[in-house]
Structures are given as C-alpha cells and as structure tokens.
Amino acid sequence: MRRTLFESFTRRPFTEKLAAPADPEIARMAAELDVKARRRLGRGLSLRLVDAGSCNACELELNALSNPYYDLERFGLRFVASPRHADVLLVTGPVTKNMREALLRTYDAMPAPKWVVAVGDCAACGGLYAGSYACERGAAAVLPVDLRIAGCPPSPTQLLEGLLALVAS
Amino acid sequence: MTARDPSLPDPFDRLNGRIVAEHRPWPRIEVQTDAWAKAADRLSRGALTLLGLWGESHVVHMAVADTNDPSLILVLSLTCPEGRYPSVGRVHPPAIRLERAVADLFALVPVGPPDMRPWLDHGKWGVHAPLAAQQNDAQPAEEYGFLPVDGEDIHQLPVGPVHAGIIEPGHFRISADGETVVRLEERLGYTHKGVEALLQGADLQRAARLASRCSGDSTVAYGLAFAHAVEAALGWSPPTRAVRLRALMAELERLANHLGDVGAICNDGGFAIMLAHCSVLRESVLRQAAACFGHRLMMDRVVPGGVTTDLDAAGSARIVGLTGDIRRRFQRLIDLYDKTASLQDRTVGTGVLKPALAAQFGAGGYIGRASGRLCDARRWPGYAPYDELEFEIPVLQEGDVNARLWIRVREVEQSIRLIEQILVTLPDGPIRTENAIDPANPPAEGMAIVEGFRGDILAWVRIDAAGRIERCHLRDPSWFQWPLLEAAIEGNIVADFPICNKSFNCSYSGHDL
Numbered sequence: 215m216r217r218t219l220f221e222s223f224t225r226r227p228f229t230e231k232l233a234a235p236a237d238p239e240i241a242r243m244a245a246e247l248d249v250k251a252r253r254r255l256g257r258g259l260s261l262r263l264v265d266a267g268s269c270n271a272c273e274l275e276l277n278a279l280s281n282p283y284y285d286l287e288r289f290g291l292r293f294v295a296s297p298r299h300a301d302v303l304l305v306t307g308p309v310t311k312n313m314r315e316a317l318l319r320t321y322d323a324m325p326a327p328k329w330v331v332a333v334g335d336c337a338a339c340g341g342l343y344a345g346s347y348a349c350e351r352g353a354a355a356v357l358p359v360d361l362r363i364a365g366c367p368p369s370p371t372q373l374l375e376g377l378l379a380l381v382a383s
Numbered sequence: 384m385t386a387r388d389p390s391l392p393d394p395f396d397r398l399n400g401r402i403v404a405e406h407r408p409w410p411r412i413e414v415q416t417d418a419w420a421k422a423a424d425r426l427s428r429g430a431l432t433l434l435g436l437w438g439e440s441h442v443v444h445m446a447v448a449d450t451n452d453p454s455l456i457l458v459l460s461l462t463c464p465e466g467r468y469p470s471v472g473r474v475h476p477p478a479i480r481l482e483r484a485v486a487d488l489f490a491l492v493p494v495g496p497p498d499m500r501p502w503l504d505h506g507k508w509g510v511h512a513p514l515a516a517q518q519n520d521a522q523p524a525e526e527y528g529f530l531p532v533d534g535e536d537i538h539q540l541p542v543g544p545v546h547a548g549i550i551e552p553g554h555f556r557i558s559a560d561g562e563t564v565v566r567l568e569e570r571l572g573y574t575h576k577g578v579e580a581l582l583q584g585a586d587l588q589r590a591a592r593l594a595s596r597c598s599g600d601s602t603v604a605y606g607l608a609f610a611h612a613v614e615a616a617l618g619w620s621p622p623t624r625a626v627r628l629r630a631l632m633a634e635l636e637r638l639a640n641h642l643g644d645v646g647a648i649c650n651d652g653g654f655a656i657m658l659a660h661c662s663v664l665r666e667s668v669l670r671q672a673a674a675c676f677g678h679r680l681m682m683d684r685v686v687p688g689g690v691t692t693d694l695d696a697a698g699s700a701r702i703v704g705l706t707g708d709i710r711r712r713f714q715r716l717i718d719l720y721d722k723t724a725s726l727q728d729r730t731v732g733t734g735v736l737k738p739a740l741a742a743q744f745g746a747g748g749y750i751g752r753a754s755g756r757l758c759d760a761r762r763w764p765g766y767a768p769y770d771e772l773e774f775e776i777p778v779l780q781e782g783d784v785n786a787r788l789w790i791r792v793r794e795v796e797q798s799i800r801l802i803e804q805i806l807v808t809l810p811d812g813p814i815r816t817e818n819a820i821d822p823a824n825p826p827a828e829g830m831a832i833v834e835g836f837r838g839d840i841l842a843w844v845r846i847d848a849a850g851r852i853e854r855c856h857l858r859d860p861s862w863f864q865w866p867l868l869e870a871a872i873e874g875n876i877v878a879d880f881p882i883c884n885k886s887f888n889c890s891y892s893g894h895d896l
Contacts, residue, residue, distance in 0.1 A: 215656075215719055215722075215723065217715070218656065218660070218715065218716075218719060219656075228663055263549050264545055264552075265549075265550070265551050265552050265574070266552075267552075267573070267574040267575075267576055267892070268551070268574070268599070268892065269596040269597065269598060269599035269602075269892045270551055270598060270599040270600055270890065270891070270892050271596070271599025271600070271602065271680055271682070272599070273549050273550065273551065273599075274599060274600060274643075274680070275679070276549050277549050277643075277662075278662070278665075278666060278669070280662075281659070281662035281663060281665070281666050282659055282662070282663055283663070283666050293548075293549060295547035295548070296547075297545075307574065307576075308576060310573065310574055310575055310576055311505075311507040311508055311509075312505045312507050312572055312573045312574070312575055313544065313552055313573050313574070314507065315507075316544045316545050316552065316573070319545075320545050342581070342589075342592060342593055342596065343576045343577070343578075343581065345581075346576055346577035346580065346581055347508050347509070347510055347513045347577050347580060348508055348513075348575050348576050348577035348580075349576055349577065366682065367599065367680070369673075369679060
C-alpha cells in the first residue's frame with residue numbers, strides 16, 4: 215500500500231487534457247439549450263443515470279468517465295445517487311416498455327430546471343430495437359430530450375464532449 | 384471429467400425420439416412426453432445438467448448435457464399442440480424461470496410448475512405472448528405478487544429498478560430481520576427488448592448485430608456464440624487466422640471485465656484505491672482494443688465466417704506491451720488485496736454459495752468455479768483454437784466473495800498466457816470466408832456454447848432457405864446464476880448485498896433479452 219501511494223507522488227497523473235470538441239452537432243445542440251438557466255447552476259452539474267434497457271455497453275463507458283484518465287469530477291460534473299439531487303437525467307437504452315414508468319418517475323422526482331440527455335444510439339432513436347413490441351423509440355418518445363450523444367456505445371471522450379457542452383457558456 | 388466413467392449409467396439411455404437431420408453439431412431429437420419427463424427426472428437427480436430451455440410456436444426445446452462429461456450434449460424437442468407440456472421446473476428448480484419466460488413469450492404453459500407468475504412480461508407490452516402462433520391482447524395482472532413473508536419484526540426493503548449507481552435495472556425485494564437478510568427475491572425483465580422477435584426474419588448481418596448486443600460487456604462472446612451456431616448450421620468454416628483473432632478478442636474482453644470487476648468488488652468493500660488502479664488497467668485494455676480493432680469493446684468484430692478487422696504487426700506489438708504491463712502492475716495490486724485485512728474482512732466468508740447448489744444449477748463462470756464446479760466451455764464441449772492452447776481452469780471450494788475474486792485473478796493470469804500464445808502462433812491468411820447459401824437447402828440448424836467472461840453462453844439458430852433467421856435463441860449464463868444470488872445472500876447483512884451482487888455481476892440485459 216505504502217509503495218503504491220508513494221509512487222503517486224513521483225509519476226505523472228493518468229488524467230489527460232481534453233481536446234476541443236470534434237462534433238459540430240453537439241455544439242449546435244448545446245447552443246440551443248437555455249443559457250440563462252445554465253448560468254443559475256454555475257459550472258457544476260449533478261448527473262443521474264437511468265438505464266432504460268441498454269445492453270450495458272453505455273454503462274461501461276459512463277463508468278469509465280470516473281476512472282483516472284477522464285476524471286469527470288474535475289469538470290464540475292458528478293454522478294449522484296438520488297434524482298432529487300440531479301440537474302441532468304442521462305438516459306441509455308431504447309426505453310423498454312417495462313422501464314418507461316420508472317424512467318418517468320425518476321424524471322418527475324428531479325427538481326427544475328432539469329435537462330435530459332439521450333446517451334447512445336438506442337436512447338437517441340431506438341437504435342436496433344426500433345419497432346419492437348417491447349420498446350419505445352428512444353428517450354424522446356417519453357421525455358423532452360435536450361441533447362443527444364450518438365455512438366454504440368459513445369466512447370468516454372464523446373461522452374465528455376457532450377456533457378461539457380452543458381456547462382460551457 | 385474429460386472422459387466418461389463407463390461404470391456410470393448412461394444419462395441418455397432410452398431418451399428416444401426422431402433425430403432431426405439438419406441439426407449440428409450435437410443431435411436434436413423430437414420426443415414424446417415420456418422421454419421429456421424422463422429427462423426432467425434425470426436433471427433432478429443430477430445425472431444431466433440443464434443448458435437451456437426455450438420455446439417456439441407449438442414446440443418447446445430443452446438442451447441438456449451429461450453431468451459427468453459435459454461434452455455430450457442433446458437437445459430434446461417436444462411438440463405441444465395444446466400449448467401445454469410437462470413442467471421441468473416442477474422437479475428441477477433451475478428450469479422455473481426459463482419456463483416462466485417461455486410462457487410469457489410463446490403462451491406455452493408448463494403443467495404442474497411451482498411458480499406460474501409472469502417473469503419477463505410486466506403487462507406493459509400491449510400484447511400477450513408476442514411470439515406465440517396466435518397472439519392475443521390478454522394482459523397479466525398489473526400487480527406482481529411477491530412471495531409472502533411472515534414473522535415477527537421482519538421488514539422489507541424494495542430496491543430498484545432504478546439503483547443508486549451506474550448499473551442496470553432490476554428489482555430486489557429484501558426481507559430482513561434486523562440487519563440480517565432472511566430472503567431476497569429478484570424481479571427482472573425490465574430491460575426486455577424483444578430481441579428474439581427482432582431476430583426472426585433478420586438477415587445474418589442484422590442478426591449478428593443484435594446478438595452482439597445481448598449483453599454489451601460480453602459482446603465478443605455473444606458475437607462468437609452466434610457465429611459458431613450459424614457456421615455449424617451452414618457447414619461454414621472460418622479461416623484459421625480468424626479463429627485465432629476471435630480468441631484473442633475474447634481473451635481481451637475477459638481481461639477487461641475481470642480487471643474491472645476486481646476493482647469494483649474491492650470498491651464495494653470500501654477500498655477505492657483498488658478501483659482506481661484496476662480501472663486504469665481496464666482502460667489500457669480498452670484503448671489497445673480500440674487501437675488494434677477499431678472499437679473499445681470490439682463490438683461487431685466477430686461475424687459469421689470470420690472477423691471484420693485484421694491485426695497488423697504494430698497491433699501485435701501493442702498487445703505484447705499491454706500484457707507485459709498488466710502482468711507487472713496487476714501482481715502488485717493483488718498483493719495489496721491479499722495483505723489488507725480490513726478488506727478481506729468484507730470478502731472472506733461473505734455470500735457463500737454452496738457447491739451443491741452451483742452443481743444443481745449448472746452455474747458457469749467464476750460463480751460455478753468458485754463453488755467447486757470444474758467447468759469451462761472452452762474445454763467442455765471445447766472449440767478451436769483452445770484445443771491447441773495451454774491454459775488452466777482455476778477451481779476453488781469456498782464459494783464466497785473472496786473465492787469469486789480469486790477465480791477472476793487467476794483467470795486474468797490465464798488470459799494473459801493465452802493472448803501471448805495466440806500472438807506467437809498467429810498464422811497469416813484471410814480473415815473471412817464468404818458462404819454461398821444454397822437455396823435448395825432445407826432449413827439448417829446450429830447450436831454453440833461459448834465461454835464468455837461470465838460463463839457459458841448458448842446460441843441456437845435455425846436458418847431458412849433464403850439465409851435468414853427463422854428462429855434464434857440466446858441463453859445468457861446469468862439465467863443459472865441470478866437464482867443463486869438469492870441463496871448466497873441469505874443470512875448475510877443487508878449492507879453486504881452490493882458486494883455480493885458485484886461478486887456475481889450477473890447480466891440484466893443478457894437475461895432479459
């Protein structure tokens with residue numbers, strides 16, 4: 215343990231600088247967001263994820279955001295356990311009919327102002343599951359979606375670019 | 384275990400039926416109810432192990448293996464024109480949830496099961512039995528009846544489907560006496576996407592994409608299982624280089640998942656430094672996967688006929704560097720785990736799964752192997768190229784969180800060994816062969832069992848003359864692991880539920896389909 219901790223003083227951190235966003239689509243969507251409401255929150259956002267039927271690949275990459283390479287919290291973004299503490303609802307998966315109610319209840323439990331981000335192709339448009347008897351066509355079919363982050367699954371870098379669009383002024 | 388002891392009675396004896404010629408590589412027989420019931424009886428006595436039970440309109444299929452030689456596999460099919468068949472779950476509990484799922488999707492009803500409640504169907508689809516020959520709009524009761532719990536001072540904790548962390552949705556009904564869990568009841572099905580319905584009529588390309596997304600953490604293993612089943616059905620041989628590259632990707636996937644799990648289990652024991660360092664190792668695997676194969680999780684890289692992405696010399700060098708790096712750094716983390724008494728206090732003796740239960744359920748992966756079950760689909764039934772590679776299968780008897788963690792540690796070491804062997808012996812050549820589907824062919828059926836990081840994945844397909852999927856069933860290892868979590872948590876404190884759950888790490892999406 216001591217050796218592992220001491221090593222942290224001598225080696226460079228794993229955490230990497232983030233390059234400028236590459237996807238103009240995300241910048242465009244961010245510009246459409248309500249800038250005034252965003253100012254009220256400053257540069258801190260609390261995120262709450264609801265898996266609405268994803269294959270769990272999106273969750274793997276969202277979890278990766280907290281690893282030392284990406285270190286999400288340095289940007290003022292953090293995942294919170296309760297929807298009552300959250301500003302942003304992240305939705306993954308095509309929204310299965312079995313998860314629809316739980317998703318809506320989570321959204322209703324969040325205080326306003328609040329935003330919804332559809333993470334991954336399934337949440338963005340239903341993905342491969344569009345047309346299934348068991349699925350809605352993505353998050354927009356049940357909630358007002360403010361931002362879409364495409365990818366199957368989106369990489370942590372794409373996720374960071376998308377989420378930072380919410381706090382950049 | 385490798386060869387049958389001839390003194391044991393043959394568990395397939397007098398399981399007679401019409402052999403279906405187009406089913407490969409193991410036999411499928413169409414049986415009558417007496418042979419079906421006989422097989423159920425042998426399952427209940429442990430002579431056979433259940434591999435899967437799935438439906439089709441008017442037909443119910445069951446795959447079983449000889450417990451003493453799991454390379455011997457048989458599929459039994461029972462036609463049930465009345466929509467009823469003798470319940471296997473009545474005598475063999477591992478079949479109960481599978482039968483409930485078959486009833487939800489196909490309206491095929493088991494006769495005499497101990498549990499008739501709907502499982503995947505939560506009454507929200509707007510249709511009942513979506514895959515049945517005749518659909519109807521009848522809905523099950525909205526209110527799901529949880530098992531009753533009586534007793535002084537017992538209180539209940541409903542948890543989920545929305546959980547506190549970044550995990551998949553499922554509901555856990557915990558009944559506790561003070562801090563001690565008296566009963567855990569799971570309710571799953573929240574991520575049911577209707578994958579089997581979407582697969583029907585899909586061409587092979589779309590079907591492979593759907594199969595690869597049954598459980599995102601096992602995308603390579605699912606892609607492989609589906610590809611193996613299709614190739615078995617069509618007599619299609621992928622090139623040797625592709626076979627090796629598939630194994631390379633499968634081992635990278637196993638490595639990434641086990642590294643992530645070891646960190647996450649320790650984190651649930653309140654030891655965050657392991658999570659931080661293990662997640663760095665996991666990230667390094669994913670980055671090399673992206674650099675070599677163009678996708679961090681290697682999704683859609685394994686397809687019927689081969690692989691889509693080749694590995695160049697620079698990629699090989701990257702992976703050699705990666706394995707050396709992990710070998711060096713992971714050992715120190717494991718020493719740290721081994722020497723931290725406060726962490727071991729959380730893992731040793733916690734969430735014990737008894738070997739008898741693991742054997743009864745035929746639990747695969749680290750769950751089975753940590754509870755004394757010598758099993759690994761890479762060896763039994765076995766598939767290329769593992770017959771030419773050297774690796775050990777770790778087995779422990781304790782069955783606690785600590786044992787499940789150590790099995791993962793040992794498997795990380797074995798995966799590194801395998802990766803290094805694969806890279807040394809990687810032959811040159813094409814990475815994919817095309818298959819000309821002969822329209823004169825009758826429907827072809829294939830089955831495969833592949834070892835994902837979590838355990839054995841079963842894939843079964845029937846392909847029609849036009850080369851489309853007529854019916855495909857994918858059985859996640861979690862089907863035989865989720866029920867065991869309910870048993871393992873009993874008598875533990877409520878606060879240890881997360882660490883027990885993480886040590887199982889069952890798939891919700893793979894189970895719910």
